[in-house]
Amino acid sequence: MSSLPPDLPPDTTFAVTGSTGSLGGRVARRLAAAGIAQTLVARDPARAPRLPGATAVPGAYGDRDDIVRALTGAGGGVDRVLMVSASETVDRVDQHRAFVDAAAEAGVGHLVYISFYGAAPDATFTLARDHWHTEQHIRASGVPFTFLRDNLYADFTPGLVGEDGVIRGPAGRGRAAVVAQDDIADATATVLTHAPEHTGATYDLTGPRALTFDEIAAVLTAATGRTITYRPETVEEAYRSRASYGAPDWQLDAWVSTYTAVAAGELDGVSDGVTRLTGRPATGLADVVR
Numbered sequence: 001m002s003s004l005p006p007d008l009p010p011d012t013t014f015a016v017t018g019s020t021g022s023l024g025g026r027v028a029r030r031l032a033a034a035g036i037a038q039t040l041v042a043r044d045p046a047r048a049p050r051l052p053g054a055t056a057v058p059g060a061y062g063d064r065d066d067i068v069r070a071l072t073g074a075g076g077g078v079d080r081v082l083m084v085s086a087s088e089t090v091d092r093v094d095q096h097r098a099f100v101d102a103a104a105e106a107g108v109g110h111l112v113y114i115s116f117y118g119a120a121p122d123a124t125f126t127l128a129r130d131h132w133h134t135e136q137h138i139r140a141s142g143v144p145f146t147f148l149r150d151n152l153y154a155d156f157t158p159g160l161v162g163e164d165g166v167i168r169g170p171a172g173r174g175r176a177a178v179v180a181q182d183d184i185a186d187a188t189a190t191v192l193t194h195a196p197e198h199t200g201a202t203y204d205l206t207g208p209r210a211l212t213f214d215e216i217a218a219v220l221t222a223a224t225g226r227t228i229t230y231r232p233e234t235v236e237e238a239y240r241s242r243a244s245y246g247a248p249d250w251q252l253d254a255w256v257s258t259y260t261a262v263a264a265g266e267l268d269g270v271s272d273g274v275t276r277l278t279g280r281p282a283t284g285l286a287d288v289v290r
Contacts, residue, residue: 012080013039013073013079014039014080014081014082015040015070015081015082016028016039016040016041016084018082018085019041019049020049023114023181023185023188026184026185027082027192028054029049031192031193032052032054034193035052035053036053036193037053037054037055038051038054039054039071039078040055040057041059041067042056042059043058044058057069057070058070061096062091062094062095062098062099063098064101064102064105067098067102067103067106068102068106071108072106072107076107077103077109079108080193081111081112082112083099083112083113085114085115086099088127088254093130093133093134096130097134100137103141103143104142109144110143110196111143111146112148112191112192112195113134113145113148114150114184114188115134115147115150115202116150117151117266117267119132121133124264125257125258125260125266125267126253128266131149144195144199145200146191146195146198146201146202146203147202147203148187148273149203149204149205150205151177151204151206152176152179153179153180153181154180154207154285155180155289157285158289161228165229166231167216167228167229167230168230168231168237168238168241169232169233169258170233170234170237170238170260170263171230171232171260171262171263172232173212173214174212174262174263174265174267175212175265175267176210176216176268177207177208177209177210177267177270177271178207180283180288183205183207183274183278183283184274186278187274187278190278191277203273203276204269204273206269206274207270207285208282208283209270209284210269210270211285213230214230217230219289220289223286223289224289235256238255238256239252239256242255242256
């Protein structure tokens with residue numbers, strides 16, 4: 001993250017959600033390293049990371065009373081809050097709305113929301129629609145905000161590879177500008193610590209290149225020494241190949257539409273968001289998986 005602004009009031013209060021996860025935890029560690037005290041709002045505070053200056057408090061997204069208590073400081077609402085999207089569930093938008101309503105009730109000064117690239121009501125990726133509805137609710141709440149719309153996580157691409165070394169999905173020849181979680185965390189920490197400069201802004205966060213899945217497979221092959229390939233599926237094949245997991249229909253739709261969104265070109269396009277917010281180039285996939 002960039003240096004702290006010299007005019008940051010010493011009594012500025014921060015709260016971070018999602019600290020038990022990979023992205024929220026990264027942001028929390030960056031704030032702690034900068035000497036910033038923070039409240040870690042977690043469903044299970046015992047799982048929150050133990051960091052200097054950090055206090056873990058209970059707060060499940062759907063529990064409005066807990067969230068109001070967690071986001072109300074001694075002098076009123078917490079000044080700056082990071083809202084990492086909740087775990088994927090069928091009622092995730094309802095949980096998000098409850099959290100936003102609680103943040104507004106608590107008098108939060110600025111809400112930084114981790115959204116998704118191409119969030120829209122008619123996005124091909126079904127969960128990108130959830131993010132759009134959440135953004136709209138935040139706008140309507142009156143709480144000052146910044147939206148960070150992340151592309152697919154570069155860190156997760158190795159997890160797409162099957163035991164046989166094949167990535168399967170109906171992505172066709174589409175491209176995704178996969179982005180490093182460390183880049184997102186650096187950008188998020190910058191926005192939190194310089195919040196007034198980013199009020200009302202929406203930033204697309206991407207990697208430095210938009211890649212096809214053939215190119216992703218080639219990068220993973222070079223980085224791991226294991227032969228990895230991409231095998232396109234039809235939509236019907238994609239549903240059949242994932243049916244054995246016993247996931248509910250909405251989850252299957254999300255998994256498959258991740259790929260069809262790529263095929264539709266909705267995750268293509270490289271932004272300068274990471275560079276603008278961090279002052280350095282975005283990290284390439286090869287460096288992430290290496």
